[in-house]
Amino acid sequence: MGNMGADLFEMSWVQSIILFFVYLAWALYVTGLVVSAFECGIEYQSGRGSIKDAAMNAIKGFMAVGLFSVVPVELYKLSISLQSSLTDGISGFDTDIGTVASNIISDLSAAGSLENASSTNVFGFGAVTSPIMILFVLILMGYAVIKVFFANLKRGGILLIQIAVGSLYMFSVPRGYLDGFVSWCKQIVGLCLTAFLQSTILIAGLMVVKEHALLGLGLMLSAGEIPRIAEAFGLDTSTKTNLMSAAYTAQTAVNMTRTVVKAVGAK
Structure with missing residues (x-):
């Protein structure tokens, strides 16, 4: 699922x-x-x-403007690659989320009905034979998978927006104002960390749900809470705060440019 966001940056118009x-x-x-x-x-x-400080800020700005469009994309691709390798090791060679989920669906299809599925211990409930419980588990599984799926679907677009917003900080970096750019870097790290953890926790839940249904559901549902947990530790994956800060930075750049032009024109 994460490759959908990475493939976005292979398109010519992007x-x-x-x-x-x-x-x-x-x-x-x-x-x-x-x-x-x-x-x-x-x-x-x-x-x-x-x-000396002005020269150091100029060097920092040169490195930032040269890398802000390359490092986020490569870091995101690296996190997706590591996540794929890790999940292959957890679930078995050449086994992804789709394969694990299809195996569960095949077991349910072989049961024939909800009553038979509950009696054949598909989800590891043992003595519980209520078809309503099986239906409840299926709804929660679908909710967890779809939530992570759409999160991965929009993550490439969010990264593109963050790259666009990051360009507006290049006016303040050579002047020594690095707080906004550091916050932007944290957002990039938070996005890549979320992409890595969400799919990993989801496939771990799919692996556990066949033997311990409630524990597996807990893991799958917790995958959707990873962005909120990352935000609590300062790794915000949203773009709302950055957009406000970048807009203020762009306005400052325009005002300062006008001031310099007027000063040069007066002389």
Whole structure:
């Protein structure tokens, strides 16, 4: 499921969008570099300026603008690759989520009816023979799988949005304001960590549900809570906060550019 998000970045039109924001990031970086030089000169006259700090910020900005469109995609692909290898090791060689789920569906189909499924111990309930319980387990399984499926489906688009938003921080990085960019980096890490853990926990739940139904359902349902847990530890995977911060950064860039242009024109 995670490969759907990674395959998005192989499309030519997506690469064109990323290239546009790369050009925008370079333009903002050059503008921020000019503003940083003016600020360093002004502060240097009062004895507070530091050419060394300004040069270090310029180097940090150069590395950020050169890597912000490449590292997130490669890190996401790496997390998907590691997740696939790990789940293959857990469930058996060349066995993915679809294979495990289809084996469960085959066992249920062989039973013929809900009554027979409950009596054949498909989900490991043992003495429980209620068809309503079997139906309840199937509904919860479907809910957990569909929730993780749609989360993986939209994760590639979220990563594309985060790359677009990350370009707006390139104005503030060469000036030494790194808080917004560090928050953006945490979001990228949180997205990749969520992509790795969600599918891993889901397939672990599918493996357990045949022997211990309630324990397996607990694992499958917990896969949908991973983004909320990551957010509690500072790895927010949403784009709401970053969009507000980036919009403020872009507005500051426009205002500072106008100020510099007016100052140069007055001279």
